[in-house]
Amino acid sequence: xxxxxxxxxxxxxxxxxxxxxxxxxxxxxxxxxxxxxxxxxxxxxxxxxxxxxxxxxxxxxxxxxxxxxxxxxxxxxxxxxxxxxxxxxxxxxxxxxxxxxxxxxxxxxxxxxxxxxxxxxxxxxxxxxxxxxxxxxxxxxxxxxxxxxxxxxxxxxxxxxxxxxxxxxxxxxxxxxxxxxxxxxxxxxxxxxxxxxxxxxxxxxxxxxxxxxxxxxxxxxxxxxxxxxxxxxxxxxxxxxxxxxxxxxxxxxxxxxxxxxxxxxxxxxxxxxxxxxxxxxxxxxxxxxxxxxxxxxxxxxxxxxxxxxxxxxxxxxxxxxxxxxxxxxxxxxxxxxxxxxxxxxxxxxxxxxxxxxxxxxxxxxxxxxxxxxxxxxxxxxxxxxxxxxxxxxxxxxxxxxxxxxxxxxxxxxxxxxxxxxxxxxxxxxxxxxxxxxxxxxxxxxxxxxxxxxxxxxxxxxxxxxxxxxxxxxxxxxxxxxxxxxxxxxxxxxxxxxxxxxxxxxxxxxxxxxxxxxxxxxxxxxxxxxxxxxxxxxxxxxxxxxxxxxxxxxxxxxxxxxxxxxxxxxxxxxxxxxxxxxxxxxxxxxxxxxxxxxxxxxxxxxxxxxxxxxxxxxxxxxxxxxxxxxxxxxxxxxxxxxxxxxxxxxxxxxxxxxxxxxxxxxxxxxxxxxxxxxxxxxxxxxxxxxxxxxxxxxxxxxxxxxxxxxxxxxxxxxxxxxxxxxxxx
Ligand code: ARG
Numbered sequence: 160x161x162x163x164x165x166x167x168x169x170x171x172x173x174x175x176x177x178x179x180x181x182x183x184x185x186x187x188x189x190x191x192x193x194x195x196x197x198x199x200x201x202x203x204x205x206x207x208x209x210x211x212x213x214x215x216x217x218x219x220x221x222x223x224x225x226x227x228x229x230x231x232x233x234x235x236x237x238x239x240x241x242x243x244x245x246x247x248x249x250x251x252x253x254x255x256x257x258x259x260x261x262x263x264x265x266x267x268x269x270x271x272x273x274x275x276x277x278x279x280x281x282x283x284x285x286x287x288x289x290x291x292x293x294x295x296x297x298x299x300x301x302x303x304x305x306x307x308x309x310x311x312x313x314x315x316x317x318x319x320x321x322x323x324x325x326x327x328x329x330x331x332x333x334x335x336x337x338x339x340x341x342x343x344x345x346x347x348x349x350x351x352x353x354x355x356x357x358x359x360x361x362x363x364x365x366x367x368x369x370x371x372x373x374x375x376x377x378x379x380x381x382x383x384x385x386x387x388x389x390x391x392x393x394x395x396x397x398x399x400x401x402x403x404x405x406x407x408x409x410x411x412x413x414x415x416x417x418x419x420x421x422x423x424x425x426x427x428x429x430x431x432x433x434x435x436x437x438x439x440x441x442x443x444x445x446x447x448x449x450x451x452x453x454x455x456x457x458x459x460x461x462x463x464x465x466x467x468x469x470x471x472x473x474x475x476x477x478x479x480x481x482x483x484x485x486x487x488x489x490x491x492x493x494x495x496x497x498x499x500x501x502x503x504x505x506x507x508x509x510x511x512x513x514x515x516x517x518x519x520x521x522x523x524x525x526x527x528x529x530x531x532x533x534x535x536x537x538x539x540x541x542x543x544x545x546x547x548x549x550x551x552x553x554x555x556x557x558x559x560x561x562x563x564x565x566x567x568x569x570x571x572x573x574x575x576x577x578x579x580x581x582x583x584x585x586x587x588x589x590x591x592x593x594x595x596x597x598x599x600x601x602x603x604x605x606x607x608x609x610x611x612x613x614x615x616x617x618x619x620x621x622x623x624x625x626x627x628x629x630x631x632x633x634x635x636x637x638x639x640x641x642x643x644x645x646x647x648x649x650x651x652x653x654x655x656x657x658x659x660x661x662x663x664x665x666x667x668x669x670x671x672x673x674x675x676x677x678x679x680x681x682x683x684x685x686x687x688x689x690x691x692x693x694x695x696x697x698x699x700x701x702x703x704x705x706x707x708x709x710x711x712x713x714x715x716x717x718x719x720x721x722x723x724x725x726x727x728x729x730x731x732x733x734x735x736x737x738x739x740x741x742x743x744x745x746x747x748x749x750x751x752x753x754x755x756x757x758x759x760x761x762x763x764x765x766x767x768x769x770x771x772x773x774x775x776x777x778x779x780x781x782x783x784x785x786x787x788x789x790x791x792x793x794x795x796x797x798x799x800x801x802x803x804x805x806x807x808x809x810x811x812x813x814x815x816x817x818x819x820x821x822x823x824x825x826x827x828x829x830x831x832x833x834x835x836x837x838x839x840x841x842x843x844x845x846x847x848x849x850x851x852x853x854x855x856x857x858x859x860x861x862x863x864x865x866x867x868x869x870x871x872x873x874x875x876x877x878x879x880x881x882x883x884x885x886x887x
Contacts, residue, residue, distance in 0.1 A: 184728075184734035187735050188289050194724075198423075198737050205820050216409040219733065222813075223241060223283045229809070230429075234407040236410055236873070241283065245379075261472070263360075264360055268864075269357060275356050277352070283385070291343055292343060293340075293342045305703055331346045337714070337717070350389060351397050352396060352399070353386070356385055357863065359858050363380040365379065366379045369486045373829060378799065379850065414817055415789060418754070420741065426816070426826055427813065428810040432728065432809070436712065437508070441535075446500075453489075454493050455618070456558060459614050460558055464485075466610075498833065502839065516532055518719045541701040547623050555619045560603060561612055562679060565679045565682070569684070589666055589669060593666060605657040613647035629685035654679035736805040737804065741753055741802060742801065754851070756798060760777070780861055781796070804826070812826070812827070814826075815849045819875070826849050830844070856869055
């Protein structure tokens with residue numbers, strides 16, 4: 160009773176919104192001002208400069224953004240060895256697997272550096288510095304209309320980026336924060352020669368599969384290792400056998416001391432996107448309309464793929480990475496929709512909005528903020544009418560691979576538009592398509608895609624308002640008497656895309672006429688025309704009203720709560736989150752310990768289910784308790800642990816760092832009960848799932864026999880050297 164009263168009083172002053180230590184994805188350049196005292200109280204032993212410094216080497220120099228924000232990795236040796244998740248290298252592992260060399264099933268370990276495999280397309284970016292450029296950008300936005308804002312922001316950002324990278328080999332980006340209220344510059348050094356060094360088999364790296372994904376208790380060895388290479392001069396260079404390992408300015412020492420409940424733990428990495436300032440109406444639209452559609456479409460996609468993958472190893476390998484990507488967010492959306500309800504997120508948002516509205520209604524704020532929430536509401540009213548069309552284009556139309564490839568051909572179609580196409584432009588468009596062919600066809604199975612295309616078009620036809628579908632599509636369906644297998648077989652028989660030879664022959668002598676007769680290209684063109692024409696026109700203004708509304712809402716919240724420490728939404732820029740190693744109660748009377756051991760792997764083993772196969776060699780090591788120096792003091796082998804840090808997608812692979820700046824684990828997931836956490840942080844139950852570094856070392860050394868990789872690291876000694884050696 161008292162507590163409630165106290166909260167009510169505090170809330171009048173807006174003080175209940177003080178963030179708690181574990182919530183928040185903080186910008187490293189501000190921790191000294193905003194977080195350092197708090198971190199020290201929690202046990203941190205480092206100085207702010209040891210975490211983030213522009214002039215001296217600091218933790219930030221060991222943190223790597225992979226492929227522009229897909230994942231995070233960390234440097235763990237002076238020779239550019241990186242640790243990240245298995246699921247972050249999954250595409251590379253898949254891409255290099257064949258039925259004969261199936262690294263997905265068997266794992267891969269380079270026993271010497273010349274055996275490391277180039278991870279085509281993967282990049283590794285190190286942050287050089289960040290800078291607040293809000294004043295520069297906002298100065299240009301004074302008195303500017305909403306329509307003019309984005310082009311101006313783009314132009315100013317371009318010039319800031321150009322100035323920041325002039326005469327360097329760096330790249331830079333200016334990003335918007337707090338929904339367009341603030342702007343920051345990030346300067347990176349980006350390496351393009353990244354190689355796969357090692358990965359456990361999927362039965363370790365993806366143990367538990369989609370059943371355990373997003374859940375605790377977890378027993379996944381979700382890690383892999385990469386290496387960054389530079390040219391002989393130490394600067395970024397494209398792959399060459401002559402390249403040398405890059406020497407990062409800092410690499411994380413690895414601690415085998417282990418973790419205890421409530422130990423200080425922090426994570427640095429590149430969270431991709433959160434929506435913590437989304438309004439209740441936005442949440443409602445997401446969980447009632449958008450996400451159920453995504454779940455339905457993705458579920459169908461997975462069923463179609465799985466059927467073919469189960470029949471053939473070749474198809475299984477081809478579709479493994481696509482399947483994993485679709486499955487990961489299929490389950491994410493199921494979880495988010497469920498937990499938004501269970502955690503009463505809409506109610507909590509509404510309470511915050513009521514407080515805001517009361518404040519905005521006061522004479523002082525009315526003019527600026529009085530209508531903000533009402534404007535957001537009415538923008539959503541219109542957007543809602545087109546939400547399904549939008550979702551189905553993204554998920555179902557672009558779910559069909561033949562339609563995706565058709566989309567890739569649109570540039571060429573435009574180049575052919577002119578009566579006498581400019582030969583330089585035309586050639587560039589042809590080359591752009593040719594450059595994509597290897598990647599596309601390598602993992603393409605036309606019969607699978609034909610089934611998928613039938614299923615995706617059927618769902619689109621059934622679920623989207625026909626006014627919002629293109630006439631060409633409706634006609635095609637009618638002509639085939641609503642038989643979608645027939646629709647798909649018509650497309651696949653007549654289109655040049657399903658067969659690489661046909662498309663290549665066309666590229667020898669491309670013509671607009673031929674493209675316009677291709678049913679896949681026609682269909683995609685029709686969807687695009689409808690979408691970019693009518694639908695965009697119908698919702699464009701609502702989206703811009705929404706972005707104005709969101710900007711003002713966040714600005715108002717900050718003004719309303721001057722004492723609150725705000726942190727910006729994730730946007731693929733470097734962040735730090737700090738907290739503790741911690742257990743939790745997922746529901747009434749149920750307790751989850753903060754760590755798992757190999758006992759749980761054996762408990763979960765199920766040879767009849769490919770998600771729960773335990774490799775013989777792992778069982779052997781377990782039975783002999785042959786854990787090397789990596790076991791806990793009680794002789795058990797730890798696998799994963801929990802922290803209450805605040806992370807999201809993009810953080811995958813991030814280092815979990817102890818009070819002394821040493822690596823204790825690699826973050827790879829969030830927990831089911833807090834799947835609504837990207838929208839509203841759940842202080843009591845939100846957890847980060849981490850693979851314990853001791854399990855990583857054990858797998859590398861004892862399972863894979865790649866001790867040379869452990870030797871390359873800087874190991875921090877065990878405080879209690881009660882080493883449990885192998886006893887048979
Ligand atoms: N949920 C994790 C993430 O988004 C990915 C885990 C991958 N494992 C799996 N079984 N699919 O970072």
